[in-house]
Amino acid sequence: MAAAASSSTFPPPCHHLPQLHQNHTKSLSSLFKPKSRTTKFSVRPLSISPKASLSDPFVLQIAETLEDSNSSSSLKQSPILQKLRESSSESILSLSWPTRKDEPFRFTDTSFIKNSQISSISADPESNLVDFESDGGDDTQTPNIVIVDGQIVNSLSKLDELPDNVYVGSILGIDSDEIREEVMKFVSNFEDKDLFWSLNGIGAPDVTIVYVPSDCVVEKPLHFRFYSHETSEIGSSNLPMSNPRVLVLVEKGGEVGIVEEYLGGAEDKCYWVNSVMEVLIGEGGKVSHTYVQQQAPSAAHFKWTSVRQESSSTYKLVEVSSGGKLSRHNLQIQQVGPDTITELSTFHICVRDQTQDLHSKLILDHPRGVAEQRHKCIAAHPRSQVVFDGNIKVNRLAQQTDAAQLSRTLLLEDSATVNMMPNLQIIANDVSCSHGATVCDVDDDQLFYLLTRGIDLATARKSLIFAFGTEVMSRLPCDSLQKKVERHIQRLLDPTPS
Amino acid sequence: MASLASFSTISSSSAARLSSLRNSSSNSFVLTKSSPNSIKLLSTPPRQYKRLVLKAKANSVIDAPTTSYINDVSDSPKVLLEVKDLTAKIADSGEQILKGVNLVIYEGEIHAIMGKNGSGKSTFSKVLVGHPDYEVTGGTVLFKGENLLDMEPEERSLAGLFMSFQSPVEIPGVSNSDFLNMAYNARRKKLGFPELGPLEFYDYISRRLKIVNMDTNFLNRNVNEGFSGGEKKRNEILQLAVLGADLAILDEIDSGLDVDALQDVGEAVNELLTPQKSVLMVTHYQRLLDIIKPKFVHIMEDGKIVKTGDISIAVQLEKEGYKGISS
Ligand SMILES: Nc1ncnc2c1ncn2[C@@H]1O[C@H](COP(=O)(O)OP(=O)(O)O)[C@@H](O)[C@H]1O
């Protein structure tokens, strides 16, 4: 994919440009004017002022808030982070807050964020830890990384079992020049994806690095737990925003499992998590990625997963997303060599007035790739909104690709909104591709079968609804996690067990 | 084997019914039972019926409850299922499939229905268990004296009616053990017993598996998913073994089975039979009837039972085909 820097493509073809407001140039300039207390965070002077006048005031306000908080923290010294923030700030200038007129957000209503006052996170995560300790516990077997409001909490993390030369930790703690160099390469090669990607780049207080050297196999999956400590009460207009960022670098022949778990904690809290994970898999490398999203019912959750696969590499994703009021996952996989294997299994469920959105894009440009995507989705509440925009593109050079895309939605309430846009584009001519998309209710024959065994209607339905998701949940990597996630989904389907 | 022996006692007492049935021109026959005992039972709702049995169990300290019950039966066999002039159509298309089915099954009896493909055997079976694809347009069905057609499918099951499907549906995502556990607990709940947790149930089910000659890893697989034809049939009989039934309708449990599997499944059914339990099997082949021996064989044709007799009909059928049978 041509990773066009924002400055070279303007205006971006599909962005909806906001009206021009002269007075916003002022806030913009204040954004990029080095502040007195940010002496070490100097930003290149920008030579793109005409564009600046087109910027979205709401977006700039967020950017400014995020920048303020980071410039006051001690982490600003890292040249890598500085570089990331610069590039991100630059790209923000041409981006506006999405509206329903923008294709990628046509079916996703983000107005509740827009109507909030976005605040940044200021507290030091190490200072307020008590709440999180009880939660994890059950799989002390695996390496654990606890990230609170975007920052690693070392006292809660457990990383002593990792093989030598594997690095997991803050970007600031890298002590090998080689790793630092590798990391720098990718941060410098900033790709402009969308507004939320860039906001994360400005707001990320740190970048957590997972570095797996050549031919190193990390046996136990790395278990990331993300918490939000700074929250507001429901009904308050204030929405604290955190920006966790993780970069996974797997060198040639390396293998690692990554589990990302987003946990909401208290039910009555409001916050916005805008998370980014970049995964770079070298030749023959393997990454098994698990993403579990269980944010609080009033939270906003934006997530970027950007994957780059070199030849003969394998990327497998299992996602179970059930939390948040608004949850959006942008998933992009780029194939940069032949013979890759990509397997995406995702399960979204709406049991409240909530939105679950998956936008995935898998681009195949090289021969003999295997791509398999299955997306399952349950709309169980009258006001639930599910969105799936899944694009698999098999380009001209991607001969002998084996691609399959299947999406199934279980629509349990007629008034729920389902927007499915599966899309398998095939340009190569020697490929084997299959696709299917269905929206249906619980299967009548299956239901009848259970009834004839004396199982009551409510129980029978519930077990079939649950079963719909097990195709994905059964792929979760470890038993204890699978049980935990299954229990969570069961609780959501049956909030008052008899 | 012991159970088969006691069946023969009942069969001799039903010979009179059989002959009266044969003479009936309209093919609808009237109940000839005159014992006041059985009439009383006919009007007893199944729930109370069950409770009576349970109470008997609870009270009898010395006598084994089943023994006293058997005595009761052999004195006066009770009607278990009574189907009168049953007509039904396909709900969607309105096509009439069942065109006046009549059938009476007494406790402890084994019946077989044979008939060409498409004659309505499966439809009849499914109508009895309340399949929503079909709409009953006329006639009555009493099960243990209660109007079966008024009951929901799950109530029919809990009342003691079981059907083994000709083509059992696959249910991905539901493990066989969870499914059986759920169904078994529904039974226990109905009887007022505490439900069994997965571990306790595993204990119970492991023993049942032997009846159908199934491996325990069967339990971890999803219901019927990827099962061979034979495995599906065994799984149906396993459900019968776990849940029990007063009347088991077995729709072509022999189709798709090799000789050994057929023997297994047939013997499993026999093992589950007690002198009160009844079976209605649908089959094309005599070989099943050689294992599970029916007292009555009915021939269904175009939505009706056109002929009723004993095993000799099946023998004749095997030799001459349906042409030799139809009158
Ligand atoms: N659900 C249904 N939808 C449409 N046609 C049906 C349905 N069930 C049964 N039929 C039709 O009714 C007739 C009887 O079918 P069935 O009861 O399965 O016969 P049998 O079991 O004796 O072979 C057949 O013509 C069959 O095609």
Ligand SMILES: [Mg+2]
């Ligand atoms: Mg049939």
